[in-house]
Amino acid sequence: MLTNRINTLSESITIAITTLAQELKAQGKDILSFSAGEPDFGTPQVIKDAAIDAINKDFTKYTAVDGVPALREAIAGKLKRDNGLTYSTNQIMVNNGAKHSLFNLFSATIENGAEVIIPAPYWVTYPELVKYCGGKVVEIETHDCDSFKITPQQLKEAITPKTRMLILTTPSNPTGSIYSKEELIALGKVLEGTDIIVASDEMYEKLTYKGTFTSCAAVSDDMYKRTVTINGLSKSVAMTGWRFGYMAAADTELIKATKKLQSQSTSNINSITQLAAIAGLDGSADADISMMREAFIKRRDEAVKLMNEIDGLSVTKPDGAFYLFVNIKKVSNDSMKFSKELLEKTGVAVVPGVGFGSEGYFRFSFATDIESIRTGIKRIEEFVKTFKPDFGI
Ligand SMILES: Cc1ncc(COP(=O)(O)O)c(C=O)c1O
Structure with missing residues (x-):
């Protein structure tokens, strides 16, 4: 007998497509996957060395639930240096990936x-976790013509006496759009006088290709007090499998509450990952981050150019992250059907936009080598030429 709570949870559409791609590959098909949300680079050597050192020093026991003090100090240092944010170590909580930070945050609030x-x-996980925790999702629709960003007016209209939280992702997965300082100030003004929490997911902060990045919490005192900053190292230093994420909040009671939950569920994150993560946060891996950023810029530019040459498809250049959110509305209003057929006929795996709450798009990850990108987009071009349009949008 399963609970209603678990029955309402949908499986991640990204994982569903990736699984189908793996099955086809196992059958011997030539598959090119652009569905996964992880860099193809290895974890920087300096981080791996810190992990090896931790193992050799037998740093293999339980630690403090919220992370060893040295790690929380490294996070505080990073937030100060990169984001101009002042947090003490009791305002920081270390989790098993940023996904776990979100789970703990939603569970507590x-x-x-x-x-x-x-x-x-x-990002596909938000609505599912919100529903799982008993919340109601209120979507604000955005479009490519607005760079996929909400306006203060849209936010104002979405707020009701029951609003508890606003989730902002900057840079965004799947669109790569980034809120400027001015835009965040304007959104923050709408929230003044309310007790709405802002969950600011800044996972792709290091992968920004234009201007300077601004953290939500940094735009005003009011935003600092209401924002929970979520971040990690999965994307910036290719540490998806290590499981490290964190949240930082002015509200120490909130941090204490999530610590209580974690103490009764997963306890501390992997001790070795904790020492490795310090090397990912303290600047030691900055040269590796720059190298990956440069590679992503080249891949993005090539992918955008080639994708926009396809008759019927269009994409705006993303300012951050490593995804293209490709508009297919001239060809299809059923992104699931489009993506499945694309995979079955050409071996190219992309994620249908419907999984991200926007029909008429697919997400294409460019976190892979440039040759695969070229071949993959060529196959998409051939596929679109033969695809029978199903208009409607
Ligand atoms: C926007 C966003 N937030 C959080 C995460 C989760 O990252 P982690 O690997 O730290 O759990 C992802 C991963 O895809 C993401 O895209």
């Missing part, structure tokens, strides 16, 4: 139909 505003397209 959302229940009984509390409304959570999520701009769409969104």
